[in-house]
Amino acid sequence: MVAAVFHSPLEAPAAGPDLPPVAKAMTASTPTATAAPAAKKPTRDFRSFWLTVVPPVLGLALLVLIWHLIASSSGSGIPKPAETWAQAVQVFSDPFYRNGPNDQGVGWNVLASLQRVAIGFGLAALVGIPAGFAIGRSVFLSRMFNPLISLLRPVSPLAWLPIGLLVFKGANPAAIWTIFICSIWPMVINTAVGVQRVPQDYMNVARVLNLSEWKIFTRILFPAVLPYLLTGVRLAVGTAWLVIVAAEMLTGGVGIGFWVWDEWNNLNVSSIIIAIFVIGIVGLLLEFALIKLASLFTFEEVKA
Amino acid sequence: MNTKYIDIQGVEQTFKTKKGNFPALRDINLTVAKGEFVALIGHSGCGKSTLLNLIAGLTTPTSGVLLCADREIAGPGPERAVVFQNHSLLPWLTCFENIYLAVERVFGATESKAQLKQRTNDALALVGLTAAAQKRPGEVSGGMKQRVGIARALSMEPKVLLMDEPFGALDALTRAKLQDELLEIVAKTHATVVMVTHDVDEAVLLSDKIVMMTNGPAATIGEVLSVELPRPRNRVALADDPQYQQYRKAVIDFLYTRQAHVEKAA
Numbered sequence: 001m002v003a004a005v006f007h008s009p010l011e012a013p014a015a016g017p018d019l020p021p022v023a024k025a026m027t028a029s030t031p032t033a034t035a036a037p038a039a040k041k042p043t044r045d046f047r048s049f050w051l052t053v054v055p056p057v058l059g060l061a062l063l064v065l066i067w068h069l070i071a072s073s074s075g076s077g078i079p080k081p082a083e084t085w086a087q088a089v090q091v092f093s094d095p096f097y098r099n100g101p102n103d104q105g106v107g108w109n110v111l112a113s114l115q116r117v118a119i120g121f122g123l124a125a126l127v128g129i130p131a132g133f134a135i136g137r138s139v140f141l142s143r144m145f146n147p148l149i150s151l152l153r154p155v156s157p158l159a160w161l162p163i164g165l166l167v168f169k170g171a172n173p174a175a176i177w178t179i180f181i182c183s184i185w186p187m188v189i190n191t192a193v194g195v196q197r198v199p200q201d202y203m204n205v206a207r208v209l210n211l212s213e214w215k216i217f218t219r220i221l222f223p224a225v226l227p228y229l230l231t232g233v234r235l236a237v238g239t240a241w242l243v244i245v246a247a248e249m250l251t252g253g254v255g256i257g258f259w260v261w262d263e264w265n266n267l268n269v270s271s272i273i274i275a276i277f278v279i280g281i282v283g284l285l286l287e288f289a290l291i292k293l294a295s296l297f298t299f300e301e302v303k304a
Numbered sequence: 305m306n307t308k309y310i311d312i313q314g315v316e317q318t319f320k321t322k323k324g325n326f327p328a329l330r331d332i333n334l335t336v337a338k339g340e341f342v343a344l345i346g347h348s349g350c351g352k353s354t355l356l357n358l359i360a361g362l363t364t365p366t367s368g369v370l371l372c373a374d375r376e377i378a379g380p381g382p383e384r385a386v387v388f389q390n391h392s393l394l395p396w397l398t399c400f401e402n403i404y405l406a407v408e409r410v411f412g413a414t415e416s417k418a419q420l421k422q423r424t425n426d427a428l429a430l431v432g433l434t435a436a437a438q439k440r441p442g443e444v445s446g447g448m449k450q451r452v453g454i455a456r457a458l459s460m461e462p463k464v465l466l467m468d469e470p471f472g473a474l475d476a477l478t479r480a481k482l483q484d485e486l487l488e489i490v491a492k493t494h495a496t497v498v499m500v501t502h503d504v505d506e507a508v509l510l511s512d513k514i515v516m517m518t519n520g521p522a523a524t525i526g527e528v529l530s531v532e533l534p535r536p537r538n539r540v541a542l543a544d545d546p547q548y549q550q551y552r553k554a555v556i557d558f559l560y561t562r563q564a565h566v567e568k569a570a
Contacts, residue, residue: 201392204362207380209409209460219405223396 079270087270102262104254106274110282112254116172117240120179124236128184129229132191133221142192149188157182157243161250171251178247183236190235194228195221230294237290241283308371309496310336310359310464315368317354327522328354332368334515334525341490341497343507345555346517347563352500353389353468359498360386360466373463382410385457387467391449393441399452400437403427403459410460427459430489447478451485458489467499471506480539483509491536504559508551509539516558526563529554
C-alpha cells in the first residue's frame with residue numbers, strides 16, 4: 001500500500017511507454033519472438049528511458065532534496081523526508097481503522113471526501129449541464145443568466161458555506177452544497193460555449209434535412225458539445241477537489257481536509273505532509289481518468 | 305418539360321454588417337428547367353454561394369421571390385438537398401449513419417427499416433463506397449468524404465441538387481474522377497442541379513447552362529451561356545473539340561477580360 005501510493009507519480013509516466021514491451025516480452029513464450037525485437041531494442045530503449053523516466057525522477061529528487069534542506073535548517077519544525085516516510089509506513093499500514101468518529105484511518109477520510117465531491121458534483125452536473133444547453137441554445141436565456149453567472153462565479157465557494165449551514169442545518173450537507181456551487185459554474189459555462197460553437201455547417205445540415213429538435217439534440221448538438229462538456233466536468237472535479245479540503249477544515253467530521261486540521265491540532269506535521277501527497281495523488285488520478293474519458297469522445301474536426 | 309422549375313425573380317440580398325449595409329446581390333433573374341445542369345461561376349466574393357444559399361432556403365432574400373416547382377421557397381428542406389463545400393459530414397457517425405440520418409428523415413414515415421437500409425446501401429453503392437460504410441469520416445480520404453456528401457444528398461431523392469463548390473477542396477485527379485462520376489449519376493437520375501464553381505473546365509464539362517456573375521459588391525448575372533455539347537460527354541474527347549474550346553474561351557473571356565478582378569477593391 002505504501003509503495004503503491006508513494007511511487008505512483010514516479011511510475012505513472014514511466015509505465016506508459018516502457019511497460020508494454022516488457023509485458024510483451026514476458027507474455028511471448030517462444031524464444032524467437034523475443035529475440036527478434038531484442039536485437040534492435042537497446043539503443044531505442046535507452047533513449048526512451050532517458051526521456052521518459054529520468055526527468056520525472058530528477059524532478060521528484062529535487063523536491064525531496066529541497067525539502068530535506070529546509071527541514072535540516074534549525075527551527076523550521078518541518079520533519080525530514082525520512083521521518084515522514086516512516087510515519088507514512090505507519091499510517092498506511094492500517095488505512096481503514098475506526099476508533100470513534102474523530103479518529104479514523106486515512107482511507108476512510110479520503111473516501112468520505114470523495115463521497116462528498118461525488119454527491120455535490122453529481123447534483124451540479126444534473127442542474128448545470130441542462131442549464132448550459134438551454135443558455136447556449138437561447139439568446140434570451142443567455143442574456144438573462146450571463147450577468148448572474150458573471151456576478152456569482154468569482155465568489156469563493158467557501159463564502160457559501162455559512163449559507164449552507166443556515167439552510168441545511170448540518171455540516172455534511174453544507175460541505176456538499178459548497179461543492180455543488182463551485183462545480184456548477186465550469187459545467188454551465190463550458191456547455192453553453194460548446195453549444196454556441198457547434199459549427200454552422202452542422203446546423204445547416206440539420207436545417208436542410210429538416211431534423212426534429214430531438215434528432216438535432218441527439219445526433220448533432222450533444223456529440224458536438226461533448227468535448228466541451230467533458231472539459232467543464234474536468235475543471236469542475238478539479239475545483240471540487242480543491243475546495244473540499246478547505247470546506248472540511250471548517251466543517252469537521254470525517255474527511256481528508258478535517259484530517260489535515262486534526263493533525264495540525266495534534267502538531268503532527270509529518271501527517272500533514274502525507275495528506276498533501278495523498279490529496280495530490282487523488283487529484284492526479286481524477287484528472288487522468290477524466291482526460292482518458294474525454295479522449296474517447298473527441299472526434300476529428302471536419303474543417304478541411 | 306417544365307422550363308421554369310426554379311424561378312428566381314428580381315432577387316436582391318443585402319447583409320447588415322458593422323460598417324452598414326453590404327449589398328451582395330442585386331437584380332437576379334434566372335430560371336432553371338427540370339433536369340437541367342446549371343453552373344454558377346464568378347470570382348470569389350461575387351455572391352455565388354449567397355445565391356445558392358437563397359435557393360437552398362438557408363437565407364431569405366431582402367427583396368424578390370424564389371420559386372421551386374411553382375411554390376415559394378420559404379426555408380430549407382430535403383427536396384432541395386445541398387452538397388456543402390466542406391462535405392459537412394457528422395464526424396461521430398459512420399458513413400452509413402450519415403446517409404441513414406437523411407434517408408430516415410425523408411422516408412422514415414412511409415417505409416420499413418429494411419427499406420431505409422436498402423436505400424442507404426444503394427446510395428453508398430452509387431458513389432462506390434460500399435466498402436467504407438462502417439468507417440467514420442475521419443478515417444476516409446477527402447474525395448471519399450465528398451462522395452458520402454453527394455450520396456447523402458442524392459439519397460433523399462431531391463427535386464433539386466444544390467452543390468457549393470463540391471470539388472473545390474480536392475486535388476485535380478480526384479476532382480476529375482468525381483466529375484466523371486457526377487456526370488454518370490446525373491445521366492442516370494436526371495437530376496436538376498445547380499452547382500457553384502470557380503473552375504472553368506468543370507463548368508463547361510458538366511453544365512447545360514453556365515451563369516456568369518459580375519464582381520461584387522452588388523453582383524448580378526452578367527451573362528448566361530448555353531452549352532450545347534452532346535451527352536454523354538467525355539473529357540478526353542472534348543479536350544480538342546473546337547466547340548468545347550469555344551465555350552471555354554467565352555467563359556475565360558468573361559472572367560478575365562470583362563470582369564478582371566480589381567485587386568485594389570479587395
